[in-house]
Amino acid sequence: MTSSDKPDKAAEKTTATGTSPAPDARAEHTGVAAQDWAAAAADPQYRAAVVDLLGALAYGELAAFERLAEDAKLAPTLADKAELAKMASAEFHHFERLRDRLTEIGEEPTSAMEPFVAALDGFHKQTAPSDWLEGLVKAYVGDSIASDFYREVAARLDSDTRGLVLAVLDDTGHATFAVEKVRAAIDADPRVGGRLALWARRLMGEALSQSQRVVADRDALSTMLVGGVADGFDLAEVGRMFSRITEAHTKRMAALGLAA
């Protein structure tokens, strides 16, 4: 048994030290969120849901790598190209961590990713940017929404999985770069703003439609989202979660100078 496991002991310890400052803030969490992977994964349905989550996230990173590398071709300058290549490379390293984690918990990474290939490829196919600015808006909007979603889910995960998910969602520098470039373009030609606002709405619509496809297909993952497994997560809460994500999207679009 590794140091990360220790099911019962860790649970007792959490209870015993619940009010004292915990380095990993475990005291804030209840239910599954208060457990580590070894304890939480004893429930096969929870385990299946996490494998789905890691598989979706891993393929998402690999697809993001490809998309950003592709968008790098549209870059107007060599410095911009290098910036996109850097983001792509960061996504690849996130992919590596997720893939290695799947292997570590005894899962075949490819099998875990396969169920999400169609939805993610479908999203990228339906939203291929036609120019550099559309690519930047997509990188920014897409990653922000995905990041919001996984951050919401992360709060309901066991401590080990949560740590990994939060680590790979670390800002890869998209935001600042994209916001600066897009704002400058709108300043230079305000009509660009209208076109990009439409584009951002299309991205959001396509993301929601592909998410529904995944939710319909993946029982374990969906059950976790609506509270069957992960603690304190009911249907009303899912609704509120989507509201929060949409709201954050609207705020980001405003920050970008776009009406959402």
Add this chain to the structure above:
Amino acid sequence: MTSSDKPDKAAEKTTATGTSPAPDARAEHTGVAAQDWAAAAADPQYRAAVVDLLGALAYGELAAFERLAEDAKLAPTLADKAELAKMASAEFHHFERLRDRLTEIGEEPTSAMEPFVAALDGFHKQTAPSDWLEGLVKAYVGDSIASDFYREVAARLDSDTRGLVLAVLDDTGHATFAVEKVRAAIDADPRVGGRLALWARRLMGEALSQSQRVVADRDALSTMLVGGVADGFDLAEVGRMFSRITEAHTKRMAALGLAA
């Protein structure tokens, strides 16, 4: 010895310590190769040649990143895709080191790369692989030739530049991966070998034609190659170098099961 060489002080020092054991094996080298960057760069022509070399190598890595990311789309499996993405990411990190070095010696990386964009983009445009195997052969052949060439040049560089050039030429794992996959494909269908042999010849031809373009355009770099600056490098030696590179290519093709 030309103006190429160092300030007199450095020359004296090199001579004085020429036979004593040097930790960086400097004793094996003579002329510019026995100097560090600070001494060698005092010659503006040598400096310009190195800036060209680093610029060409940096853009080469960035272009290789793009090409490998693009080829990743052709991958038949997710595992193959991840393997190509890993190579692409490795090339990007090489690019970062070269770019940072250009900045460190007070050069604008973009300006240093610009002169080589047309030739490298031209090469990639003329040799876009039409399938996964052609992509693998290109990654293998292209990187091997480039690597041979830079290794030959490296031996004539100042110690600091040489160290960097050799470090970024470190195997990124292309060879083993590509050789295994291509051999398996030829075993499964020997006709594939004929097609890929033709392809490899086309790659070599296009690489030579683009190299000539660069040599014709870049005075400082060419002068270094034919011995005007870097010590002990004359026209006959350049001829021998190209022979060695072509010979190594032929051997590699045979190892791959292809007639070169």
